[in-house]
Every structure is written in structure tokens, then in C-alpha cells.
Amino acid sequence: MTLRIQLVYRGAPQELLLDGSASVAELRSAAATELAVPLANLKLLPRRGLRLDASDSRSLSDLGVADAERIVALGPRAEELEREHAAEEEKRRREAPRNYHPSMLRGTKPRSTATAAPPPPFASIVPHPQTAPDSPQGQRVLAVLHRLAADSGVVHVCRLHDFTVGILTELLPHENPELLGLNENAGQRISLRIRTDDGVGFRSYLDVRRVLLHELAHNHVSGHPRAFKVLNSQLNAELEAYERAGKEGTRTLIEGEAYEPAAAPDAGPATSHVLGGATAGGKDRREVVLEATMRRLEAAEREIERGCGGQ
Missing domain, CATH: 3.10.20.90 (Phosphatidylinositol 3-kinase Catalytic Subunit; Chain A, domain 1)
Known part of the structure; x- marks a missing residue:
């Protein structure tokens, strides 16, 4: 048959x-x-x-x-992969250190040996092949993708877990209406549903960001076993703890950079507070925050898992 x-x-x-x-x-x-x-x-x-x-x-x-x-x-x-690989090779070639003849180095001063800033977690941000990047919709989609890649909370979580993504792009609604995100080859490409089912409206930024964290967890764990659920809940809790600490005062990241929170309309005066420290129950404050947030995010995560294409 x-x-x-x-x-x-x-x-x-x-x-x-x-x-x-x-x-x-x-x-x-x-x-x-x-x-x-x-x-x-x-x-x-x-x-x-x-x-x-x-x-x-x-x-x-x-x-x-x-x-x-x-x-x-x-x-x-x-052919798309070949173009991406060629672009990556060209970028590496341009950024590679140059070899000079010793005669060209006479009288030069050595460069500073200060540690360079780490590369951004997201190597490139590209529109979907079917979306014209200069169209109004394409520009809005790219703005959301760039906002996600530059989100200080997302970058903080990526630094904590050494997450890197080759390409961040959009997943069109008509490709699969039930799919909210897709991680290919452990971070080679992450695609996110930015627009609503009708292709006109845009999904909530916080919802899309939560899906991004879910897909980032697939960089380390395939499928949705218990280990994945634990890691994904931890990522959400770490991001929320980071943003909460930012509202309480300037926080120092692992790389030594300082996070300066933007003033919010309902925010009170900034106060200095050390993240961590013992609570009345004897637990570290970070542990209490993570546990409470993990419980609160479980229901939302179940919905995201149903719309995940990661394996």
C-alpha cells in the first residue's frame, strides 16, 4: 500500500x-x-x-x-548552512590576530594585557528567510530578538551556565501553530514564536523570554526529563532573583560588571541589599528565593513544554 x-x-x-x-x-x-x-x-x-x-x-x-x-x-x-558557515569563517578570519614581519614591529608598544570582555552569548540575530527585514513587521520582530539578546537578565543567566547560541531567529506561526520554540543542535540555532497565530499581533515579551530560557536549557539537556525540569526552573528563578536584586540596588555580575536598574514608575528609593545571607529558618536567602520561584513557575512551564520542539 x-x-x-x-x-x-x-x-x-x-x-x-x-x-x-x-x-x-x-x-x-x-x-x-x-x-x-x-x-x-x-x-x-x-x-x-x-x-x-x-x-x-x-x-x-x-x-x-x-x-x-x-x-x-x-x-x-x-545551502543556508553553507552560507552561515562561510559567514562564520569570514568573521573568524577578520578577527584573527595578524602576523607581522619583525621589521614592522620595531618601535611599537605592547598592547595592554587586560582581560577582554567575554563575547556575547548570541552570535548572530537574523530574520526568518520568509520575512523581509526592512518591512515594518520584520523590523519589529528584529527589535524583539535584539531586545532578548541584550536583556541583562538573560545575559546574566547565559554567563552563569556558559550558554551560547549561534543564531537567534523567529519561528513563524504557520510553520506549526502549536510550537512556541525550537532549539536545534544544542544551541546552533534557537527559533522563537514572536508573533501571534494570525501573524499580525505580537506575543508578550515576558512570555517569549520565558520560552527562550526553556530553549536555552536544551543546550545542556535533551528532551524533558526530570533533570531538564530542574534546570529550567533554576534558570527562571535565577533571572527573577537577579531582577529583584536589581530593583533593590546596584548588583555586581560574575564578570565584575555592574547592573544599573532603570527607574520604574512605581519603584521606591533604591536601597543597598546583599543577595544571600541567612534567613530566620537558617536557609540562605538565595535558596529561599529560588525555591519559591520554582514553585510559582511550574504551571507556566507545563504550558511552554507542550509548545517546545526541543529534543
């Missing part, structure tokens, strides 16, 4: 014909060839309740794949 698979890639449907006895691995291979997406970067998102595990040797028919089954495919094309 021949199955017609409706493969949806970047909003455009493509029909794939496969025998019902084919395996998931054969489906992935055929989809990768059809879409020109490297197999290692291809992610297939079937309907809810249908699992397509490449290690499962059962046939597509036995797994419950129906004729005209709709499967969403995600992943960068090979």
Missing part, C-alpha cells in the same frame, strides 16, 4: 509517496532528500499522539501513519 505523506515545510505542502512498509528512518531520508535539508538537521513534527522515532523499526502503517498524513518538517537547507 502506498502512503501519500503531506510534508509541510515553511508553510508549503509537498507530497511524498512511500510504501506503507517503509520505516521512520526511510521516511526521514526521503524527506531530507526532497527538501534538501541535511538529515542531521531535519526535525519531523507529526500530529499529536503519533511518534516518529528514527530508532523504531516498525513500518509506517504499523505506527498508525495514515494516507494523506500531514507532517511538519523543520530545519535549515544545506
